[in-house]
Amino acid sequence: MTTESFTSPEGRRLAFRRMPATGAGVTFVWLSGFKSDMSGGKALAVEAWAKGAGHGALLFDYSGHGQSGGAFEDGTISAWREDALAVIDAQTEGPLVLVGSSMGGWMALLAALARPERVKGLVLIAPAPDFTEKLMWPEFTPGQQAEIMGEGFTLRPSAYGEPYPITRALIEDGQQWSVLDRDIVFAGPVRILQGMQDPDVPWGHALALTTALTAEDLVLTLIKDGDHRLSRDEDIGRLLAACGEVAERVRG
Template sequence: MTEFLETPSGRKIAYHRTEGTGVGVVFLGGFMSDMEGTKAVALEVWAKSQGRSFLRFDYSGHGQSSGEFQQGCIGDWAEDAQVAITQLTSGPQILVGSSMGGWISLLLTQRLPTDKIAGLIGIAAAPDFTEDSMFAGFSEDQLAELNSTGVVLLPSDYGAPYPITKRLIEDGRQNLVLRSPLPAPFPVRLLQGTQDTSVDRAVALKLLDHIDGDDLRLSFVKGADHSFSSPSCLTQIEAALSEVLSALEA
């Protein structure tokens, strides 16, 4: 059953929470995605089978949560995630971040108490994408449109175009994670498909080099796309979770 949490900013965040024991798992979705996606639901089933707590939720402006997508930005969504994890989970958690959720997970490793993060799994993680992918790729016409109207539409492989606002770009610059140290004193697993047309494999390699941690691995999956939602990809995610849990127990 969907429940709702009101944040200090007045946003209503929709979520599903599964009770369990031991280290918990939190799924953080991507840009314009929601908690009903294949990966989120599959991981919930996996967590239930393990008797492990699990949380999936919608950022504001996404899915069933309040607000309009076009009004949001990375800072808002990171705040939503921080409030949800703080108020809806107990004990250490493994963050599983997909695409933009990978960026937000990395931000949370800097903002949540150190004993709250037990591990991190990035699935086609897209740190700093508003700056390095979107803004860096704008044409002169798109830059002019962004400055005059405050929004530019970018094509999407998943349906309607993405409305990219000036606020999203400017706020993204305040939340970059690849320009400063990024310590990770916990197991980190990065998963990346070779057929991902949204996040280049160079991003995964850059993130691998940038994160400062003793237990950090990157796996490329040949033929996997950005959604990383095929049965074999889901098995890869579950295996990464099991690997992180085994490392923690060791």
């Protein structure tokens, strides 16, 4: 698929790849993780699987990520939620299954709550709802926390590349989008894949999410030797099987 771009209602240039569904297919929307983009292996695997199965697919980059415009350090949960809703509204039709990885799991939940008439199923990989407050902030040293509050940001080391800025705006904005402390009302099928060796999102976080979600058709798969990325061949196989299972239930 060709990468295109459009300007969101908020004035941000967002890059996306779109493939329409055929027949009775549904559209799978990929929501990337924090500092990730639509060129990753899991995203492309879902896209290729959807094409072969007659489903639609939409991949996109949040502002400040990948091929979209904007600076990463200007991003917040509010802004990336707006990006996700803008792309869904402008570039998809019909029933949707949202596939969210890490932060993308949080974005998927927020989009499902905002567009309940469109979102019919969820597939979540190491989902990280509320990560700014519940996972990231407690990991900072008192010195880093003081730096964020006083200077407006701190540089966080990364196992995947160069250190990157974590801003006070990101931390404070994330609080208003917390979902784990109340029921997350969603009636469609949900499949969650979670590695038990994940250094970024502990598997107990996935358990908390299963408790918060009201969905009855919910399956949590704990992968004992799985890491955060879950990008091994066997992990991709589990992801695509989960997508197929959710598609069957959505189609009825």
